[in-house]
Amino acid sequence: MNRKGMFLFLLIISVCFLSGCWSKRELTDLAFISAYSLDLTEEGNYEATVQVISPGNITSGLQGGGGGSSSPPVIVYSVTGENLSDMDALITKKLSRTPYYAHTDLVVISEELAKKEGLPPILDELDRDIEFRTTTTVVIAKETKAKDLLTTLTGTDRVPATNIVKMLDTTEKALGENVRVNVHELITQVTSKGKEPVLPGFTLKGDPMQGKTVKSVQSTELEAAPEADGLAMFKEGKLIDWIEGETARGTLWTLDKIKTTIVSTSWEKEKKAIAYKVMRQKTKVSATLTKGKPKLSISTRAEGDIAEVKVPVDLTDPHVIKKIEKELEKEIKSEIEKAVQQAQKDKSDIFGFGEVVHRTDPKAWKKLEKEWDDRTFAELDVDVKVEALIRRTGLVNNSLHTTLKKEEK
């Protein structure tokens, strides 16, 4: 009959059925890796650790769930090797399923590795691998093994990787001492000449051995828990210093990454007497060049509410508000200045001042480029201007302290 049609039909059918398995992966054949960590062994090799999700255990309440919290939601495997792809293959000796990195949320790099080897050798693989997403968050394990951050079980969010990433997000939004950085941003910053990266640090409070068992999450106070702690400062791909506390926040102010935060200022000799909640802020960095010598200026404008008052202050008086604003400006300014000073001391341009200069005057940048980090940046004049505005005073006009004080009289 229609031989041509038959032939074509057979061709298509055979293509469908013969080729079916080339790039196909069933969900049940994949080991979803939620987090990936790298340590440096004593021999100088890498130790890679993967945190594999056991799907049956994370969604309790489903049929075949294996009884909710009695078994851990993740299992951790480690392997040592000399490069990342090698280890990826080696790890299958321990895994019953193909490791699958597309849903990896978190990469943890140990402090030691970051200090000795630096980031660039690792980043190439992460960038090249087609499974690996460049939106994955990168953190540095501070004063602990990177592996321990993966093995420690967590409470609220049962998958430890998710827990850490969400924790980072929350603290970035509410406190502003840490910042979430993904592989994509990291690579951009590492390769850029006018900007050095910062990465959030995580430390483990408690006993790592205790944190491995399900028991630890069955108590109300966790035996071991990861905690966000400081920012790692890099230079030429290697970790050189940590920024902590208010200095870390100053860094974020400069990077324009603060979303909301609480700034406290002293009032009439009482320390941290007035707390101010920043609701919005905008920081601009600009450069001016005079005779080839750059000068940077940072201007911040913050808006927010009074969050807490510990001393009697008349908040209904606009003059008092103005005064408080002045105090706050001083406080924020000092935070920013501290951050700038530390960066200049470590000769690492984490704020991207170099890029600002590049954009302002490409020709001058050509000359400055070579010794930017070591000389120009370290000796840079930085001018900080802060404007803090109090918009509202919360649900109370005047503090109860004011009333109390009046009664005393």
Add this chain to the structure above:
Amino acid sequence: MLSFFKQKKNRSNPQQPKEEIYAHKQKKNRSDPQQPKEEIYAQKSSVMIDFSLSKNLEDIKRITGNSPDIVIRKVKIGDQAKTDAAVLFVKGLVDSRAVDEFFIESIMKSNHLQEKRTPEDLMGLITDEVIPLGQAQSMRNQEEIVDSLMAGNTLILIDGIDEVLTAGTQGGEKRAIQEPTTHISIRGSKEGFTETNETNIAMVRRIIKSPDLWVESMTIGQVTKTDVSIMYLKGVAKEDIVQEVRTRLNRIDIDGILESGYVEQLIEDQTMTPFPTIDNTERPDMVAANLLEGRIAILINGTPFVLLVPALFVGFFQTIEDYSSRVDIANGLRFLRVLAFFISLVGPALYVAATTFHQEMIPTQLVFIIAAQREAVPFPAVVEALIMELTFEILREAGLRLPKAIGSTVSIVGALVIGQAAVQAGIVSPAMVIVVSVTAIASFATPAYGMAISARLIRFAFIISAATFGFFGLILAFFLMIVHLCGLRSFGVPYMSPFAPFSPSDFKETFFRRPLWAMNERPRMAVGKNVTRQGENQKPQPPLSREMIMTDQKEGDTHES
């Protein structure tokens, strides 16, 4: 033959000259020697009726195999009841009251017939004065006479005359007008077509009372001799499409037409396509609406489903209710239907492609949940999808043909099997059940059954292509479908218009539903000369709004408080 033609001309219904001429043309085509004929007809096609009554009756008995439902009532008429005559009709096909009262009774009792006349005069007399029936004509060709008898007419044969008088007494049992079972609407006429062509034509005429509504009739099917009528609005329908319909219908040479689907398959532009290129409906108001847009309706005796040509892809997503409900709602529903059609096409295929090829594209939390559900399932996702889809199709097919009482049992069993037991047994994952049921519900949202069922078929092709090459395969299959759709035509009109080829004026009229007052022109695809639909300025013009100040208050305006 010449005299027959003359008489016919005299007695033909003056209101529908076209019909008659057309019927004649049809006959001419039939006697075309090139066309193969069945033997029985070849023998008697040119046989004329005889002068002898008894021979005529014998002939008719022989041709019809002496069937008992053919009643031969012999009467004597004329001067002193000397002349033999016979009345013939088929039991059940005729309106027996009409035959008894108006026919036999009037022949037997008529005073006119008592006068002395030649037999030749008798025939004219009966036609002109005796029978009080609308349709009457005389015939000489034996084949035509038998056909007319079989069509439910009553014959009078008179001895000594080589002519037969046939009178229209069609009747008998037929279904009353009921609410249509398909194309159900919330708001709109509740009338549905019946199996009888005359009734159906009358129902449309009752809606469009214009003399421009032209009907052309023909019989198709050599054995069944089914009445087929084409109906269109003169001046609104495009003349060459009407001509095209005529030629295609005339081409049909088949033994029987039992349903409009037979005609549809014989006249459609392309057979090898899952998509319907001819629309059908059970609703007179929908036919009327389509006629007003220049389409042509083909009514077939014996089925309530009327064909509408040319049909366009977008047309299958419109309902008659779109035009009676409010603009915003109608437009929203139209988008919803297209979306539902899309889901019903690719729903399971997307699931299969995403879970077996592109896990990286599923949001993290979701992929963990799906993975957890699939832990216990022993089959690959494709097999799972095919099992569920097949089960569902079987269920639907089984439920469709069962008596209503058992049908509900099937759906309960099906719901239990698909929904509960399969999941608990770990054969399918709950996510798959959700996908399949959403798909199934979506496929019910397409108003036209023909389009919905094509989506069901194509869905399987999509699942297989997605299972072999993931999104690449799926997109390729989708491209194939679009190319195929763009290559289709319905009676010369590109199937995908007004999308492709794009015509802005039609696009806003068919794809969107504009306010009724803004639809000034008919869609151009099928419309001939008369493009204007309505007068200008049809927007409702209530008295000026009071804006911010209340002025001009009349008594009774202030009931707000």
Add this chain to the structure above:
Amino acid sequence: MSAYQLFTLILLFELGSTLVLPLASEAKQDAWLAILIAMAGGFCLFFMYYGLYHYYPDLPLTEYVQILLGSVLGKGLAFCYVLYFVYGAAAILRAFGEMLVTIAYPATPLFVINALFILVIVYMVYKGIEVIARTSEVLFVAMCLLLLSGFLLLIISGTIHLENVKPVLEEGLSPVIKTAFTGTLYFPFGQIIVFAMIFPYIKERKKVKRTGFLAIGMSGLILALVAAGNISVLGLDLASRAPFPFLASIQSIEVAGFLERLDIYFILFAMIGGFFKISIFFYAAVMGASHLFQVKHPSRLAYPMGIVVLLVSMAIASSYTEYIQEVRIMLLYVYMPFQVIIPVLLLIIAFFKNRKKVI
């Protein structure tokens, strides 16, 4: 074929593989500027092709070449053009297959992916220019929606950092112009010459010029926007290193916690664009060959020539790196003569020939 259909065809053709591959990456952060300059050059080229069409409105390129140059020389050149079209189709097919293998189907043989794709294309070309044009209209709408929503998502997700595009013209204008006139002009703008095979089928002849300019302008703008978008999202360094910068941009989208991982966008872009680009080249090749060898039913050539294109696409290079290198060479030694030099000569000859006739 209507003018609107020509518009959608040219637009999809221009966006074809260029949306996917890095374009004018030598011009660094001024890639968008290079594209706009090349677009202006594209206008000139189009005007030239239009001039030829104006002289011979009923004939495709491969036919009027024979009138202009005489039978023997003309046939030779027409044959070369057919080869060029086949190569064009094959090169894009290869790029497309390589992209799919790289981003989504690492374990699938390139041959199979190419074969399936060309199968669908052959099916469409087999159905004729009418169907190609109509399909382009349908998918054009899809492409527009995708582009709009893609840009919207990029903006909403806040990954666009416009300061990445600065400083403008860091190295001055010369590298930008150099990029525009050694690369971007020939790919994609010069490839419009394929439409010299399609112009005769257009009914609305008066609108051809305006439509062509509009389509080229629009596609140039979109390409420039995409190039600028890529750099502003990825940064110069990443944008110039990524083999598929647009994919990397799309992957960076993260909206509301669930609108992420939108790789499917990219695959759709690539497939819609690639589909039409290959189809048009392929159609031109089939029509050219059927005129040249006087085949009565051009559609009969579709399947055999499909196989030729498939084999050529496999044979042009052994690896992706080699392919990229080869395309660079082709750009100057094949694309430029076929798209610029020969049409200029033809136009001059046509001008003199037709002037004689008038006198």
